[in-house]
Amino acid sequence: LSTGFVAGGEEGCRGLCTATPLCRFFSSWKGKGGWCVLTSSCDVLHSVRNGAEIVIRGCRSLTPPSPPLPSPSLPPPVVSPLPPPPSSKVCDSPVQTETAHQYCGNGTLSTGFVAGGEEGCRGLCTATPLCRFFSSWKGKGGWCVLTSSCDVLHSVRNGAEIVIRGCRSLTPPSPPLPSPSLPPPVVSPLPPPPSSKVCDSPVQTETAHQYCGNG
Numbered sequence: 001l002s003t004g005f006v007a008g009g010e011e012g013c014r015g016l017c018t019a020t021p022l023c024r025f026f027s028s029w030k031g032k033g034g035w036c037v038l039t040s041s042c043d044v045l046h047s048v049r050n051g052a053e054i055v056i057r058g059c060r061s062l063t064p065p066s067p068p069l070p071s072p073s074l075p076p077p078v079v080s081p082l083p084p085p086p087s088s089k090v091c092d093s094p095v096q097t098e099t100a101h102q103y104c105g106n107g108t109l110s111t112g113f114v115a116g117g118e119e120g121c122r123g124l125c126t127a128t129p130l131c132r133f134f135s136s137w138k139g140k141g142g143w144c145v146l147t148s149s150c151d152v153l154h155s156v157r158n159g160a161e162i163v164i165r166g167c168r169s170l171t172p173p174s175p176p177l178p179s180p181s182l183p184p185p186v187v188s189p190l191p192p193p194p195s196s197k198v199c200d201s202p203v204q205t206e207t208a209h210q211y212c213g214n215g
Contacts, residue, residue, distance in 0.1 A: 001020060001022055001023055001038040001039060001040060001215070002016070002020065002023075002036070002037070002038040003035075003036070003037045003038075004035070004036060005034045005035055005036070006028075006034045006035075006036040007034060008034065009028060009030070009034050010028040010030070010055050010057075012034060012036070013026045013027075013028040013034070013036035013038075014026060014028070014057060014199045014200070016036060016038060017038050017057075017059060017199045018059070018197060018198075018199050020038055022040045023038045023039070023040065023059065023199075024039065024040050024041060024042070024058060024059050024215070025038070025039045025040075025041065025042040025056060025057070025058050025059070025199075025203065025212045025215075026038050026039075026056070026057055026199060026212075027039070027054050027055070027056045027211035027212050028054065028055045028056075028057075029052050029053075029054055029211075030052065030053040030054070030055060035052075037211050037212060039212040039213075039214065039215040040215035041212070041214055041215035042056065042058065042203060042212035042214070042215070043214055043215075044212070044213040044214040045205055045206075045210040045211070045212065045213060046210060046211055046212075046213035047207065047209055047210050048209050048210075048211070051209060052209060053208045053209065054208060054209060054210060054211045056202075056203040056205060056210070056211060056212060057199050057200055057201060057202060057203065058199065058201040058202075058203050059197040059198065059199040059201070060197060060198055060199075060200075060201050061196070061197050062196045062197060062198055063196075075182070088169070088170045088171075089126060089167045089168060089169050089170060090126070090167065090168055090170055091122050091125045091126050091131075091133075091134060091165050091166065091167040091168075092122070092165055092168075093165060093166040093167070093168055094164075094165060094166075095133065095150060095164040095165065095166050097153055097164060098153075099155065100161045100162060101155055101156050101159060101160060101161065101162060102153040102154065102155050102156075102162060102164070103135035103137075103145055103153070103154055103156070103162050103164060104133045104135050104145060104147040104149070104150035104152070104153065104154075104164060105147075105152040105153060105154035106147065106149055106150070106151055106152040107132075107133075107147040107148035107149035107150075107151075108145065108146070108147050109128060109130055109131055109146040109147060109148060110124070110128065110131075110144070110145070110146040111143075111144070111145045111146075112143070112144060113142045113143055113144070114136075114142050114143075114144040115142060116142065117136060117138070117142050118136040118138070118163055118165075120142060120144070121134045121135075121136035121142070121144035121146075122134060122136070122165060124144060124146060125146050125165075125167060126167070128146055130148045131146045131147070131148065131167065132147065132148050132149060132150070132166060132167050133146070133147045133148075133149065133150040133164060133165070133166050133167065134146050134147075134164070134165055135147070135162050135163070135164045136162065136163045136164075136165075137160050137161075137162055138160065138161040138162065138163060143160075150164065150166065
């Protein structure tokens with residue numbers, strides 16, 4: 001990679017090798033005024049005939065430990081919307097009949113006198129889960145019939161006037177679904193800095209007069 005005189009002897013040669021990316025070995029002459037040879041390998045050793053003493057050192061990488069990987073980030077839990085409250089109902093839908101003397105005659109849930117006339121009968125139907133229709137007698141002291149359907153109409157013979165009302169459900173609108181929560185981004189660790197090296201590993205040679213001769 002490089003040969004030549006370097007100020008500072010062995011330390012100067014070492015510094016030059018450390019600063020040269022491909023340098024893996026340096027051979028420094030002790031008795032030749034700072035002669036320095038940089039090589040990428042040291043598989044072949046050459047000998048000098050002038051008896052100069054040579055120091056050969058190899059480089060070892062110093063790679064800092066990689067930073068720990070971040071813990072995997074779990075997405076926040078998705079909050080399910082609360083179920084809507086039970087459907088309420090309003091029992092105010094008029095039911096058409098042929099005469100004013102008919103009442104719902106099937107699906108009977110309850111019959112009896114109710115205080116409050118029509119409003120009392122309506123309130124009782126509203127409070128009864130299965131009630132869908134109520135028939136309220138105007139002229140019979142608050143007689144009230146609650147039914148789950150009104151497919152069959154019965155007539156009364158005493159001429160009493162009857163009001164029939166059906167119930168309609170009032171279901172509040174469902175709350176909006178929450179926006180889907182995206183998991184936070186996973187931050188990749190920064191790449192480790194380029195490997196640094198220290199060129200201080202002694203290389204064994206047969207004599208002190210050999211230097212790295214290849215690479």
